[in-house]
Amino acid sequence: MxxxxxxxPAGGGFGRGHGPGGPGMVMPGEKAKxxxxxxxxxxxxxxxxxxxxxxxxxxxxxxxxxxxxxxxxxxxxxxxxxxxxxxxxxxxxxxxxxxxxxxxxxxxxxxxxxxxxxxxxxxxxxxxxxxxxxxxxxxxxxxxxxxxxxxxxxxxxxxxxxxxxxxxxxxxxxxxxxxxxxxxxxxxxxxxxxxxxxxxxxPLLTLIALVTLPVSFLAIKKISGRSQGHFIGQQRNLGELNGHVEEMYTGHRIIKAFGREEKSIQKFDQINDKLYDSAWKAQFISGLIMPIMSFIGNLGYVLISVIGGLLVTKRSMEIGDIQAFIQYVRQFTxxxxxxxxxxxxxxxxxxxxxxxxxxxxxxxxVPEAAKPVELADVRGDVAFEHVSFGYGENMLIEDMNIDVKMGQTIAIVGPTGAGKTTLINLLMRFYEVNEGRITVDGVNITDFKRGSLRNMFGMVLQDTWLFNGTIRDNIAYGRIGATEEEVVAAAKTAHADHFIRTLPDGYDTVLNEEASNISQGQKQLLTIARAILADPSILILDEATSSVDTRTEVLIQKAMNELMKNRTSFVIAHRLSTIRDASLILVMNHGQVIEKGTHEELLEKGGFYADLYNSQFSNGAAQEIAG
CATH class of the missing domain: 1.20.1560.10 (ABC transporter type 1, transmembrane domain)
Incomplete structure (x- = not known):
């Protein structure tokens, strides 16, 4: 789901406040603590x-x-x-x-x-x-x-x-x-x-009118008590039906591919039958409220009319007062x-x-620094000094020390849960370190404004994010005020220009909510073009080429190598073939850097990295083991 x-919330098929039981039906509401x-x-x-x-x-x-x-x-x-x-x-x-x-x-x-x-x-x-x-x-x-x-x-x-x-x-x-x-x-x-x-x-007729109220309330309470359970079941079944329909709609290709249409329809019919049963009972029982209230009300009208008529004959009331009183009774209920x-x-x-x-x-x-530091020119030297991070007693990273110089490409590899993404989140202050400190150009990142710190970074993630708008707008998101020429140049560098121009509206092509009108690989090309346009001081790449074909991967890798020149780059890698040229490879496991060095140095050690690398290229088991 x-x-x-x-x-x-379960249900949601009815207007708020006006329960499906119609007027007079008081639906049970969620209570505040x-x-x-x-x-x-x-x-x-x-x-x-x-x-x-x-x-x-x-x-x-x-x-x-x-x-x-x-x-x-x-x-x-x-x-x-x-x-x-x-x-x-x-x-x-x-x-x-x-x-x-x-x-x-x-x-x-x-x-x-x-x-x-x-x-x-x-x-x-x-x-x-x-x-x-x-x-x-x-x-x-x-x-x-x-x-x-x-x-x-x-x-x-x-x-x-x-x-x-x-x-x-x-x-x-x-x-x-x-x-x-x-x-x-x-x-x-x-x-x-x-x-x-x-x-x-x-006053006499008023007393008669008020006497009918407790009788009405008792009738409502009795019927509401019996119908409430059915209404709760109706809302629960409606929520279940909505969830089933949503799952079947979003996963209809998988359902067809595995031939599960009949089972899906059977489950829909089963839930729909339960919804029909609970909804019918709820509506039928609650539907008794208005007829019973009308019956009790009409008894009151009869009493008022008879006694009022007697008062009129005795000249104690005017006939118009009886008419007015009956209207007030109707206004009262x-x-x-x-x-x-x-x-x-x-x-x-x-x-x-x-x-x-x-x-x-x-x-x-954590509040921003009282007197934040502003760097006019960011070199890109990054250091982790005795950094520890975790939730309570569950420590994910302990006593991490990394020293990265300007222009170096740092690859981070390791199995799932090793702490690769956590390291990046700490670097950008999405999380705060428990102990130690992280510096950029020798300045503690807590001394920067968060906005200023994050403007130093450009990110290309494995999970692409594109918004509803034109391709031009999505690329230009990387830098405010980017010109048409700069957008096109970034697209060319990312090797996205060719496929963009093959689309009916080119750069004016509107991407829908999920950008389903282009392929996953093309989405990745656009996010890379966006990062190129941003021209950041430090790059963060999370398996940026994972969704493109081999030929495009080679082209993008060349473009990324050009982009990473003289820039500090952090590359989270799952496919180890993409990081052989990295200046430094950090091998992480259980929040610790267990190995570090160049590709050749790590292979010579014959340790954890060598096992990962050889497993990828010996039997193709790679991706699952690496991350």
Missing amino acids: SEQQRSR DFKGTLRRLLSYLRPHRGQILAVIGMAVLSTIFSIVSPKIMGKATTELLNGIIGRMRGVPGAHIDFDYIWQIVMLLLGLYVISSLFTYIMQLLMAGVAQKTVYDLRRDVNDKLGRLPLKYFDSRTNGEILSRAVNDVDNISTTLQQSLTQLITSVLTIIGVIVMMLTIS MPITQTANIANIIQSTVASAERVFELLDEEEE
């Missing part, structure tokens, strides 16, 4: 926008007031209309319908609705600004933090997990701030306002359901915020 899928502490910290991001938030609350209050007084005013029109009709039917002298009065009420209601909508619009507009500014600050903090985290943080986590915190969790917070927060404010205000209005009409759902959404949002804050609280890189 891919890294992205392993880090993705420290809800109060995380909520306070999240609210601290809102503190600079206190004025706008107060304005949002003010708009919500005004919008709610204008909205909830409308039914009572409408009830007056109903009362006037009905009294006029009954008076005429009874032949009461002078009885008539005062259409002017009704028309005034209609215009008043229209004005109230327009004003209420206007306040709602202003509230949403203000809250959108607050939400986006808040999340902007949060995203900026996350981005800055990612730039200050050491490489070990990224090595110990999948890309999908980091992206989930930096993108999905922040987006979750953004959506809640912009939508759910205003909905929560208006729902709470509506509940309070409606209760007040119902009490002004009839919806915000209660919304508040319950929003409470669950907020719980999930705080859990997302907690994950983001965990990232922001991670241990950062």
Whole structure:
């Protein structure tokens, strides 16, 4: 399973906060470990926008007031209309319908609705600004933090997990701030306002309306308890199905090559059947909530209508008040359901915020030097002086001493886990040494700014990295402000110019996300051209020719030899044939330099290097043993 899928929350096929059970269905959300502490910290991001938030609350209050007084005013029109009709039917002298009065009420209601909508619009507009500014600050903090985290943080986590915190969790917070927060404010205000209005009409009917609420909640809790297990199974099966489809899609060539299509389809059908079973049960059981709530609500309406009718006959209430009260009851149930759902959404949002804050609280890189050193001209002398490095008690490198002079080519060989890549990571300060020091031109690398130090190096790795853009842009990434002529010259030196010009759009060819429109060898040529254009003081080559054919390898090796002239170069080698001309070969094993010397000297010693070299050229077993 891919890294992205392993880090993705199970499921994800439904909109956040609105569970697949529809309205009234409160989905179980992820819970924060420290809800109060995380909520306070999240609210601290809102503190600079206190004025706008107060304005949002003010708009919500005004919008709610204008909205909830409308039914009572409408009830007056109903009362006037009905009294006029009954008076005429009874032949009461002078009885008539005062259409002017009704028309005034209609215009008043229209004005109230327009004003209420206007306040709602202003509230949403203000809250959108607050939400986006808040999340902007949060995203900026996350981005800055990612730039200050050491490489070990990224090595110990999948890309999908980091992206989930930096993108999905922040987006979750953004959506809640912009939508759910205003909905929560208006729902709470509506509940309070409606209760007040119902009490002004009839305390007795209000009591009847409130009695039905516990019955509704008990029904919801009972059904939700039974459906929750099925929803969890649905999300789990959906996540499993997504992972299977992703793996089958990304590996479809291998599946076809090994003839496993039928087995893949069988597994898909098996997971799909489980998803259907859990989803059907979850939807069916949760689907009972609204009919049951409607049934209980209708019982309440019947009681209110009967008792209200009796009160009207006794002249204790007006008929319009009954109409208004029924409208208030309808207004009352919806915000209660919304508040319950929003409470669950907020719980999930705080859990997302907690994950983001965990990232922001991670241990950062060692601070930069207070007075960093700047070298105007970098020679390229590199020294490792009694360097030790490891995690806790697990030491990877112990007491390493290397002295490299300007212009030397240093090859680093050894089996997997010997510490070859670790050595390069220490050199570029992706990791910090535990003991000892590393110097460039006699200056401790901790005395440089990290950016200045890394600008001294040019890297060509075995795993190519190209971004979505033109070939020209990908090569020019090596140096800011590179001219067209310099880009082409670098491509020619790397022997990439010929294949680039055979493409339909040449240097303007756009590489897609995975650069799958060119071969792996051609990708490597482009990264080499990028390093050539960068013209660094020190080169780091990690099996740079591993993905090209033999003929191209010879051409690139000549170009690299030209590039490495008068430059210090570190070459991590798996194929030992590529480093025979190195100035010095370091043979590493278990974090120690166990042998060093030229190719000829090491062969004469007949030690570890000689065994590696002879195994490659005697039986072709090479690559696996060497690295």
